[in-house]
Amino acid sequence: MNHDIPPALQTQVFTVPLRSAPAILRQIQPVMDRLKVKDYKDSGVPAIGDGLNVIRLSHHGNAHTGRWPLDCAQCGQDIAAVLRRLGVGRSVANSPSRLSYRDVFVLTRSGDLHDDVTDEAGRVTSPASGVVQGLKAAGVPVSVLGYQDWRHNEARWEGAVQDVAVAATETVTVARYNWVPGLERRVVAVLQGRHQDDDDEGLTDEETDLGDRLSAVSRCTTQLIMVRTPPVTTTTTPSLTTTTTPTTTTTHTTT
Template sequence: MLDAHSKTVVLVLQGIRWLRDGHDVRVISTGNNTRAISTSITQQLEMSLSAGPTPSLTPGCVSFHQYNFWDRKDGEENVEQAVTDLLVWVKNGHLHALIDEASFDSRDRHGPLLTRLVTRLAQQVPHLYLWCAGVLNRDLPTALQTHVFTVPLRSAPTVLREIQPVIHRFKVNDYSDSGMPAPGDGLSVIRLSHHGNAHTGRWPVDCSQCGQDIAAVLRRLGVGSSAANSPSRLSYRDVFVLTRSDDLQDDVTDEAGQVTSPASGVVQGLKDAGVPVSVLGVQDWLHNRARWERAVQDVAVAATDTVTVAWYGWVKGLERRVVAVLQGRDRGDDDAGKTDEKIDRLNRLSAVSRCTTQLITVRTPPVTTTTPPSLTTTTTPTATTTHTTT
């Protein structure tokens, strides 16, 4: 089990090693929320094959396998199908496979099913090389050997400090010191406020002005600028705008192309400011699965030079150089009794951790309550004695 910033890197490096030793590698996605990162890993492994010669006379090949262990109705059947499919690929008793964003937590419906997959494969494959990477260390299967990697490899110290205060409140190992000084502290966090007359809606995701404020920051950072023609310049594809809200959407149109439901405020604000945007929200997954699948494929490989605005559950494991995190809640949080403090912890662990360089936060100022003068109780001293404590 690996920390959030090193796990995918280590999986890719191990997959490349297997390929160059002549082994085939199976990349397994166990749910819609891991499709993007699994697609990204697959692409990186495929690129490694075309990058140059390998020590093996016959390098291995890569294949992607998509399942959905989160399905309430067919989750167990999907596990059995995964076992059946993967056993076909066993060669001379060997199977090499990678699973990113693995969680074996018994409290959710996904965890026990993933445990069953690992256990079944361990029982039936004599030489199983299955690497599972995740950030949670709860209920790990006994079939897995556990190695804890806690040295952050990619994010700047300024970003890590935004995540570190909440780590101890999860079943997550804290970061450790690499023993080597960081090359720099990183860029200061840019903090925007969803507040003022021009701002609308309860949360930043609903606010066009917040979208324009983010666009102004991106312009200051030089994102999308053609003036700086260097490998280090920022493109729109280097940017995530992430939210917890499941109401996020782009314009919904009918068959005639007429808008039947407008884009979320932050999306509209970005577009009004001239920022090219791709949206990866829950609504497309529910109502336009084909568009959702195209968007997932695109964001996984950063194929299009657009800013990705997404529900952060869809981009687990992916990283961007610039990430704007919008404060907010989804519709089920109130029913589940999740406090603002818990939502903040989830946002830091799941969204802030996607950032490697420049973090932007957009928050609603806390509501302060003042007592009306008529209800203020005043106390008149009854003695003139003064007590001084030193």
């Protein structure tokens, strides 16, 4: 973010992608086409390969709850299943390509993200967001960076941000993506969602999607996971208007 740059400092915009594979960069390109963002330049060095296919998960089906993936424990379990398939957290001796939980971000636009909120006696007064519950239920160690954490204990919040910046703990970081600007992870799951400001400003889902690509997808260097709610289609007849959603269940296919 560049909102509070001291006037004495010089700034430089870097436009050559150094780490993200072409498959990731293509997901960010719509932002370059629509928003006032500096386009990428050719580094002059050909990519070794196209990169891994994007994994797409659908927040839809009987087991799914809530309007958005953030609120859904099943989406958390679906992400955990993908991480298992990728071998995240699995001990592989002498493997330089081993993926650790610290290599993973789960990022959302929503400001409603939070871990369990407890009282002084340790009793849970507000359960964690659904996706956090699902990840934990699947055995994934999780650290959460959300507004509630900052509001309740700012000192602890600053320590948590520092831990995320240096990947100090062997946990998956679940965060609102504007809390982790400039940080990257090898595996990033992006949760589609909105927050109250989006509604107040009248932003469309297409516009919030561009924000997701700019601020969340760009955090990924290797494997991108997109978790989205299927679009609602509306069919109008002279006497009746019906709204339907696709009948497919959650999928773990790649494209």
